[in-house]
Amino acid sequence: MVGSSSRVPVAKTYKIYIDGKFPRTESGRYFPLENSDGNVIANMCWGSRKDFRNSVVAARKAFPGWSSASAYLRGQIMYRIAEMLEGRSDQFVAELVLQGQSKRRAKKEVEATIDRLIYYAGWSDKYQQIFSAVNPVSSSHFNFSVLEATGVVSILAPNDSSLLGLVSNVIPAIVGGNTCVVLASEKMPLCAVSFAEVLHASDVPGGVVNILTGYREELVGQFASHMDVNAVVFCDGDAEVARDIQEQAADNIKRVIARVDADWAKEKSQNPYLIKETQETKTTWHPIGS
Amino acid sequence: MSSDPSKLAFHDGWQYAPAPESTDHVSIDEQYELFIGGEFSKPEEERYFDTINPATEERLSSVALAGSADVDRAVKAARKAYSGAWSKMKAAERGKYIFRIARILQERAREFSVLESLDGGKPIRESRDIDIPLAAAHFFYYAGWADKLEYAFPGRTPKSLGVAGQVIPWNFPLLMASWKIAPALACGNTVVLKPAETTPLTALRLAEVIREADLPPGVVNIITGAGETGAAIVNHDDVDKVAFTGSTDVGRIIQRSLAGTGKKYTLELGGKAANIIFADAAIDQAVEGIVNGIFFNQGHVCCAGSRLLVQESVAEEVIAKLKDRMETLIVGDPLDKNTDIGAINSAEQLDTIRSYLSIGREEGAEMYQSSCKVPETGYWCRPTIFTGVSQSHRIVQEEIFGPVLAIQTFRTLEEGLTKANNTPYGLSGGVWTDKGAKIFKMTQSIRAGVVWANTFNKFDPTSPFGGYKESGVGREGGLHGLDAYVTLES
Numbered sequence: 001m002v003g004s005s006s007r008v009p010v011a012k013t014y015k016i017y018i019d020g021k022f023p024r025t026e027s028g029r030y031f032p033l034e035n036s037d038g039n040v041i042a043n044m045c046w047g048s049r050k051d052f053r054n055s056v057v058a059a060r061k062a063f064p065g066w067s068s069a070s071a072y073l074r075g076q077i078m079y080r081i082a083e084m085l086e087g088r089s090d091q092f093v094a095e096l097v098l099q100g101q102s103k104r105r106a107k108k109e110v111e112a113t114i115d116r117l118i119y120y121a122g123w124s125d126k127y128q129q130i131f132s133a134v135n136p137v138s139s140s141h142f143n144f145s146v147l148e149a150t151g152v153v154s155i156l157a158p159n160d161s162s163l164l165g166l167v168s169n170v171i172p173a174i175v176g177g178n179t180c181v182v183l184a185s186e187k188m189p190l191c192a193v194s195f196a197e198v199l200h201a202s203d204v205p206g207g208v209v210n211i212l213t214g215y216r217e218e219l220v221g222q223f224a225s226h227m228d229v230n231a232v233v234f235c236d237g238d239a240e241v242a243r244d245i246q247e248q249a250a251d252n253i254k255r256v257i258a259r260v261d262a263d264w265a266k267e268k269s270q271n272p273y274l275i276k277e278t279q280e281t282k283t284t285w286h287p288i289g290s
Numbered sequence: 291m292s293s294d295p296s297k298l299a300f301h302d303g304w305q306y307a308p309a310p311e312s313t314d315h316v317s318i319d320e321q322y323e324l325f326i327g328g329e330f331s332k333p334e335e336e337r338y339f340d341t342i343n344p345a346t347e348e349r350l351s352s353v354a355l356a357g358s359a360d361v362d363r364a365v366k367a368a369r370k371a372y373s374g375a376w377s378k379m380k381a382a383e384r385g386k387y388i389f390r391i392a393r394i395l396q397e398r399a400r401e402f403s404v405l406e407s408l409d410g411g412k413p414i415r416e417s418r419d420i421d422i423p424l425a426a427a428h429f430f431y432y433a434g435w436a437d438k439l440e441y442a443f444p445g446r447t448p449k450s451l452g453v454a455g456q457v458i459p460w461n462f463p464l465l466m467a468s469w470k471i472a473p474a475l476a477c478g479n480t481v482v483l484k485p486a487e488t489t490p491l492t493a494l495r496l497a498e499v500i501r502e503a504d505l506p507p508g509v510v511n512i513i514t515g516a517g518e519t520g521a522a523i524v525n526h527d528d529v530d531k532v533a534f535t536g537s538t539d540v541g542r543i544i545q546r547s548l549a550g551t552g553k554k555y556t557l558e559l560g561g562k563a564a565n566i567i568f569a570d571a572a573i574d575q576a577v578e579g580i581v582n583g584i585f586f587n588q589g590h591v592c593c594a595g596s597r598l599l600v601q602e603s604v605a606e607e608v609i610a611k612l613k614d615r616m617e618t619l620i621v622g623d624p625l626d627k628n629t630d631i632g633a634i635n636s637a638e639q640l641d642t643i644r645s646y647l648s649i650g651r652e653e654g655a656e657m658y659q660s661s662c663k664v665p666e667t668g669y670w671c672r673p674t675i676f677t678g679v680s681q682s683h684r685i686v687q688e689e690i691f692g693p694v695l696a697i698q699t700f701r702t703l704e705e706g707l708t709k710a711n712n713t714p715y716g717l718s719g720g721v722w723t724d725k726g727a728k729i730f731k732m733t734q735s736i737r738a739g740v741v742w743a744n745t746f747n748k749f750d751p752t753s754p755f756g757g758y759k760e761s762g763v764g765r766e767g768g769l770h771g772l773d774a775y776v777t778l779e780s
Contacts, residue, residue, distance in 0.1 A: 068734075130444055133754075133768065133769055133770070135750065135752040135753045135754070135768050136752055137748075137750035137752055137753055138427070138750055139748060139750065141745065141748060143750065143752075143753050145753070145754050145768065145770060148734075150758070151737075151758075151759075230758075230759065239550055240550070242549075242550055243549045243550025244549075245549075246545070246546075246548070246549030246550060247546050247549040247550075249545070249549075250542050250543075250545035250546040250549070251542070252714065252759070252760055253538065253541060253542065253545060253557065253559065253759070253760045253761075253762065253763060255763060268780050271445065271780070273446070273778065280739060280758050281739065281754050281756070281765050281770050282733075282738070282739055282740075282741065282758075283739065283740045283741070283753055283754050283755065283768075284733045284740075284741045284742075284743065285740075285741070285742045285743065285745055285748050285753070286729065286743045286744060286745065287744055287745050
């Protein structure tokens with residue numbers, strides 16, 4: 001070391017993101033993430049069921065504040081996430097390349113992700129106007145239906161689209177006022193953790209998005225069955241996995257949103273119906289009279 | 291005059307003469323068959339069950355019990371009608387058939403009202419003024435959607451799903467049939483519907499109406515039976531969509547059994563709604579709202595205001611006025627136009643309600659019932675309130691589905707809201723206050739699909755209905771109710 005002129009680089013410790021903080025998994029476990037040559041890129045947190053439960057507590061705590069934040073504010077925060085990601089795009093490209101993606105594809109994915117954030121930032125104060133209604137009831141009442149966030153959403157992010165796919169599922173949920181717990185891509189988890197840092201720098205309140213890394217097979221049951229989760233989104237898996245998720249979701253009549261086989265790079269993979277899927281319709285009545 | 295000037299004096303001077311609705315214009319067959327493929331046919335196993343009048347315990351008719359072979363026959367008929375006539379028909383023509391159903395229901399409204407009250411026990415005033423007119427209105431509303439669906443889904447092309455399997459409850463028999471059938475048909479689907487086993491008669495009469503309206507055979511199939519028949523519909527491989535209204539426990543079983551099938555589903559499940567009275571409410575109106583909230587349809591209402599949350603400073607006054615008002619409620623003959631509270635729908639449901647009355651007392655709550663007389667035969671429950679209850683009591687947490695109200699108090703808005711939302715259910719809620727800002731604060735913060743402010747238990751075909759949390763998935767009614775019966779192509 002002495003006499004060497006080259007600087008030793010500082011490697012990043014990839015942790016998980018719960019309640020606006022970056023802890024290691026409470027379990028103390030890790031799994032080595034290897035590149036195609038078999039070299040260890042990073043020791044990832046092997047997230048546990050307890051990490052998931054802690055995340056749900058954080059998400060539930062964050063829900064009242066986030067769901068009642070103004071649409072304008074939520075839109076600006078989505079835009080801010082895009083700004084932060086743009087500024088750090090080189091890092092995300094590098095991470096994708098490190099995990100085996102070609103540089104060209106990586107660059108395209110990061111750019112598409114930024115554009116997707118802008119797309120949904122613009123929806124924040126518009127989807128309500130598209131999907132709500134004043135209902136012309138026959139009696140003397142004023143009656144209207146609006147959308148409200150369904151609550152805490154658990155998201156099993158796509159395995160193959162580790163950044164764009166994650167963002168394409170997280171953003172429609174949170175732009176609509178939900179809070180969420182996300183399981184990152186198992187085979188390419190780096191960008192999810194770095195994206196948590198972007199969220200953290202973008203005024204997204206702690207607990208609104210919680211991101212775990214770990215093994216899908218171990219955690220999927222919790223994502224589907226937890227009694228304080230209102231909706232579960234999943235993007236991968238065969239028919240058996242889908243059936244298991246739906247069965248366990250029935251414990252508390254969770255909304256089950258299957259987005260298997262979606263191509264997240266396509267433009268049709270962004271639309272306000274994805275926001276609507278994690279919304280509830282509330283109808284309010286009031287008499288008209290003197 | 292009463293010695294207490296605040297108390298209403300009803301006890302002497304006035305008596306209501308009986309005012310029974312005549313039944314001679316309603317004929318009931320000795321036996322009813324299954325309505326499949328436009329014809330009434332016997333069930334394969336030739337099994338039948340009785341439907342009785344819960345007010346007299348007398349048998350009204352025998353009704354076919356559909357087995358799995360019959361379900362299969364009905365689904366096949368629906369599939370054939372779907373791929374043959376219905377999905378190929380011009381949407382505007384489809385709409386005209388649905389308009390016809392609405393019109394015939396309006397023409398035959400009184401007959402349906404009487405039959406509904408006979409078979410289900412609900413007061414004729416409600417079946418005549420609410421259930422049947424709303425059912426007709428529901429068909430009329432959705433008929434008009436049939437050729438306008440593309441306007442309901444911006445940027446998308448809605449397509450029909452195929453065969454809808456629909457299972458409905460006994461609390462609003464014809465109305466629930468209309469909630470299910472009308473949007474399904476408007477969106478181009480065909481239907482297999484099962485009414486509840488205690489209230490099949492108006493659905494079977496609806497089958498006659500559908501024949502009278504000359505719908506292509508098999509577009510609507512109505513088959514009768516109990517839980518097993520319902521399960522056979524839900525689990526039939528060739529059903530594309532399931533719509534269920536009933537308890538959360540059964541809803542859970544259905545959601546589980548649909549896992550992995552790719553069938554679309556809507557579930558309208560249980561509720562335990564809070565009706566929240568603030569001190570600044572118009573108290574007399576609020577008391578009427580409480581009565582309507584919990585005693586409407588004997589409390590057999592999934593969105594009933596079965597929890598009263600009253601601000602502490604007016605609790606004594608509200609409870610006194612409520613008890614006073616309860617004394618005026620007439621419990622008895624459902625066909626009497628003066629009747630406020632009819633018969634409990636079945637012996638089984640009466641047992642459930644009674645068991646909750648015991649549970650409430652055992653848990654230490656104080657029970658109060660009005661002093662009215664009830665008939666000796668039939669199934670009856672006096673209007674009942676419990677005070678001195680706490681959040682953890684089962685009568686506060688669990689759906690009773692009867693004329694039983696649990697009363698709690700609160701001091702601050704936040705406390706009221708916390709108590710209101712402290713339930714796995716989220717179907718409906720009520721708030722009573724004269725302050726506009728408080729109304730919006732509360733209606734925004736109650737986690738439920740339908741919120742009534744300074745009113746309660748109002749329904750309309752244009753108004754979406756359905757729950758948050760464990761009260762269900764999806765909406766019925768209004769533009770939003772179309773969603774459940776289409777798939778959206780981009």
